[in-house]
Amino acid sequence: MTSVLILAWLAKSSTFVGQSAMPVVTAEAAIAVHAESGRVLWGRNVDRPMYPASTTKLLTTLILLEETNPNEVIVAPEDVKSVRGSSLHLMPGEQISAEGAAYALMLRSANDVGYAIARKLGGSEDGFARKMNDYSAKLGMTNSQWVTPHGLNNDWHKTTARDMAKLASYARENAELVAITSTQKYTIQRSLNQKDTLLETKNKLLKEDPRIKGFKTGYTNPAGLCFVGYWQTGIGDVVTVVLNSWDWAADESALANWAEKSFAERELSASTEISVAKAKDDQELKVRMREPVRALASADDSAGARLDVGGLAVTAPIEVGQGIGTGRLVLPDGTEFPVDLVAENSVERSFDLQEFLGNPVAIVLVLLASGFYWYRRRSYERFGVG
Structure with missing residues (x-):
């Protein structure tokens, strides 16, 4: 008893x-x-x-x-x-x-x-x-x-x-x-x-x-x-x-x-997915640690480790392997390790007409291209040459 x-x-x-x-x-x-x-x-x-x-x-x-x-x-x-x-x-x-x-x-x-x-x-x-x-x-x-x-x-x-x-x-x-x-x-x-x-x-x-x-x-x-x-x-x-x-x-x-x-001393790693501003087709970004953390840990720590990126905000375009800031590797008991983050996949940027038209350089380039196009076209119509 x-x-x-x-x-x-x-x-x-x-x-x-x-x-x-x-x-x-x-x-x-x-x-x-x-x-x-x-x-x-x-x-x-x-x-x-x-x-x-x-x-x-x-x-x-x-x-x-x-x-x-x-x-x-x-x-x-x-x-x-x-x-x-x-x-x-x-x-x-x-x-x-x-x-x-x-x-x-x-x-x-x-x-x-x-x-x-x-x-x-x-x-x-x-x-x-x-x-x-x-x-x-x-x-x-x-x-x-x-x-x-x-x-x-x-x-x-x-x-x-x-x-x-x-x-x-x-x-x-x-x-x-x-x-x-x-x-x-x-x-x-x-x-x-x-x-x-x-x-x-x-x-x-x-x-x-x-x-x-x-x-x-x-x-x-x-x-x-x-x-x-x-x-x-x-x-x-x-x-x-x-x-x-x-x-x-x-x-x-x-x-x-x-x-x-x-x-035992173990290599710990984790990854996560986050949303990306201006991503084509709303594609998400998979984020991983640049290097694994080597630390004293249990098997449960290895299985339960998670990557916390906080309020990380990223904007397309993003290339594979690109550094995208810092985060924390968090173990089940709350133990934390600071880590550098990299992109595991690329994310293309979506086309934004409003953003494009708001860019003065882009407008100048469009006008120049348009002017050149009409000049070539009129030359062809008048002289039959390009």
Whole structure:
């Protein structure tokens, strides 16, 4: 009975993007994006506000790496023990390096380390939250609001699957971050607690699938199971996000496998017919793309691509291969590519007497031709010669 309810819920809540065979994903909100092109390959509730839990630490770590050097010292505040949840068990006044803090955030998911970073870089959690919001705004994350550095639940601390995919696409370009998040074990150097130094990743996919290169798990009761992932696949870099999942690892694998199976680099083309002003016998013009578009696409994309020429107006005569402007190749999910247009057939111009008589040059030519004709005719009548 439970499985029937799950499938019914999935069918009701999914936002499919035109593909014939969909991945089975349990998450309330999820997305798979081709990072190089930015194309959304699949999504569900991608703009729904969601709790991100500890996937928040991806943003915190990016700010840390960009604003410190690896050996810079992070000092635990006096009230560090008040931070609840997963922890490095920092002691007040304890020191770790910025590099160690990054590993502690991404592998141990240490909330107390996130708090220590916020106090160092922002002066307070509120000050660091302003940094987080400014940073995400620059990445175009328009539906996110950050309040804490670690993702412990706060009613105002929310993001979306689409926004987290934007963050992941940017994060994959940070080699230091990728190295950290692809590490399974790390021994941290610390000044006081010498017994708790081994950090082990919570990303179990690192042991199971060589395509996964990061990033971060997350969980709280309100948020459910979450993951933001970076995959290196046969179709290029793919970033995936699952929020409020029943099984984040299965969901992530399903998204990566489906994307790699469903998409490939393909040549896309389309044509259409348009009416032509002043065409002889009202002949229509077949318009095609000058060159096919080569892009990541599915078989459904190839079959469903259409050529949109907008309000293109053309007037006869038209020759085969003649350039006639620009248009857009549109895929079933709305993805667009600008294209140059050419004529696939020729179109003759119809004779328009009114237009002809309105042309002064034409009138002069007619008069000259008429005069020459009457001159020749009179010469023949008078002298019998042409």
